[in-house]
Amino acid sequence: MTGPDVAWYVAVAAVLFGIGALGVLIRRNTLVVLLSLELMLNAGNLALIALSRHFHNGAGQIFALAVMAVAASEVCVGLGLVVALNRRHLSLDVDTLSELKG
Amino acid sequence: MILASAGNVVVWMVWVVAAFSCLGSGVAVISFSNPFFSALALIGNLASLAVMYLLLNAEFVAAAQVLVYAGAVVVMFLFVIAYVGPRRETPWSGGPSWQTVGAVAAAGALLVEIVVAVGMQANGSLHSDGKVGAAFGTPAWIGRVFLVDHLLAFEITSVVLLIAAVGGVILGSHSQRGTAR
Numbered sequence: 001m002t003g004p005d006v007a008w009y010v011a012v013a014a015v016l017f018g019i020g021a022l023g024v025l026i027r028r029n030t031l032v033v034l035l036s037l038e039l040m041l042n043a044g045n046l047a048l049i050a051l052s053r054h055f056h057n058g059a060g061q062i063f064a065l066a067v068m069a070v071a072a073s074e075v076c077v078g079l080g081l082v083v084a085l086n087r088r089h090l091s092l093d094v095d096t097l098s099e100l101k102g
Numbered sequence: 103m104i105l106a107s108a109g110n111v112v113v114w115m116v117w118v119v120a121a122f123s124c125l126g127s128g129v130a131v132i133s134f135s136n137p138f139f140s141a142l143a144l145i146g147n148l149a150s151l152a153v154m155y156l157l158l159n160a161e162f163v164a165a166a167q168v169l170v171y172a173g174a175v176v177v178m179f180l181f182v183i184a185y186v187g188p189r190r191e192t193p194w195s196g197g198p199s200w201q202t203v204g205a206v207a208a209a210g211a212l213l214v215e216i217v218v219a220v221g222m223q224a225n226g227s228l229h230s231d232g233k234v235g236a237a238f239g240t241p242a243w244i245g246r247v248f249l250v251d252h253l254l255a256f257e258i259t260s261v262v263l264l265i266a267a268v269g270g271v272i273l274g275s276h277s278q279r280g281t282a283r
Contacts, residue, residue, distance in 0.1 A: 003113030003157055007228040010220055012121045012154070016128050018213030023132030025205035031137045031183060035144055038175070039128050042151055045167075053158045053238075054228060058247040061163050061239065062255060065248070068170050069259040073266030075175050079182045080273035086186045 009050035017043035030085070030092045034078045041071045117157055124150040141179045148172050159239040 016039060023036025045064045052060025085092060127146035134140045148171045155164035237243045248256055 003110065004117050005228060007224065008117070008121075009154065009158065010224075010228065011217075012124060014213060014216045014220065015125055017216060018209055019125065019128040019132060021212050022205065022209035025208055026202060027132060029137055031179070031186070032132065032140050035131050035137070035140050035179065038144060038171075039131060039147065042147065042171075045163075046151060046154060049155055049158050049160045049163060053160070056238070058238075058243070059252070061160055061244060062248055062252045064160075064163055065166060065244075066255055066259050068166060069263055072170060072175060073262055075178060076266040076270040077273070079178060080270040082182055082186065084273050092186065 006050045006054040010047055013043045013047040013050065016040075016046065028093045028095055030078075030082055030094055030097075033094060034075065034082075037074065037078075038071060041067055041074075113157060116153065120150045120153040120157070123147075124154065137183050138180070141176055141183060144179070145172050145176050148176070161239050162241045162244040163239070 020036045020039030020043060023039065024033055027033055027036065045067050048060040048064045048067070052058065052064075082092065085097070090097070124147055127143045127150065130143035131140045131147060134143060148167060152164040152167045155161075155167060
């Protein structure tokens with residue numbers, strides 16, 4: 001059970017990170033920007049786990065679990081912001097949210 | 103020998119399916135105009151990533167990925183999308199086209215930079231058979247590594263989650279006071 005080299009996994013992670021970065025840059029809806037951030041975090045997780053397997057080192061998997069916790073925290077705060085914006089009847093378009101005025 | 107090569111072919115096939123569904127659902131996440139479908143596409147992305155984690159002997163992380171992301175994060179996303187209501191938005195023509203061109207160029211440059219940096223740093227050393235022990239990636243092994251070697255990271259992670267939960271509550275209650283005034 002050998003399968004593909006670690007380099008293939010890292011290549012998939014790089015392309016997935018590029019897709020996520022493109023989504024963050026190109027989309028205007030705050031929710032979709034948050035979803036694209038999740039894609040970027042998952043690409044980082046894939047690279048961490050692939051290299052953890054390559055170097056026989058458990059620290060990569062531990063770091064991937066910590067990244068998952070950070071992603072959950074980010075979703076918690078980001079969706080809280082979205083709900084707060086929606087309560088004030090503000091637009092969810094990231095281009096119109098240019099002022100930090102309450 | 104024939105059995106081993108057949109197993110290798112099966113692993114390759116599973117990997118190819120998982121990689122293509124991972125990248126395809128990633129493209130679907132950023133290209134659906136309805137955020138509801140984007141969140142559903144993210145579930146496919148997470149499931150195919152979990153398959154790749156299983157191929158990489160990371161059973162516990164794959165289970166945690168499915169539980170945490172598909173079970174909690176995506177459900178929360180779907181809840182908020184349903185709460186906010188459907189807001190359609192065309193992904194590729196939302197504004198001036200030079201912004202789209204610039205975004206594509208920036209993302210492409212980032213991808214090229216990652217590939218060049220990883221390629222130069224790895225320099226062909228990422229090709230190995232990678233035999234690991236039977237305990238690698240099992241919950242017992244992860245638990246020992248996490249709670250013995252990386253105990254401080256574990257505790258700090260719990261504090262980060264607590265602070266995020268408190269921040270979410272404060273954001274919600276503050277916005278309620280703002281509308282009441």
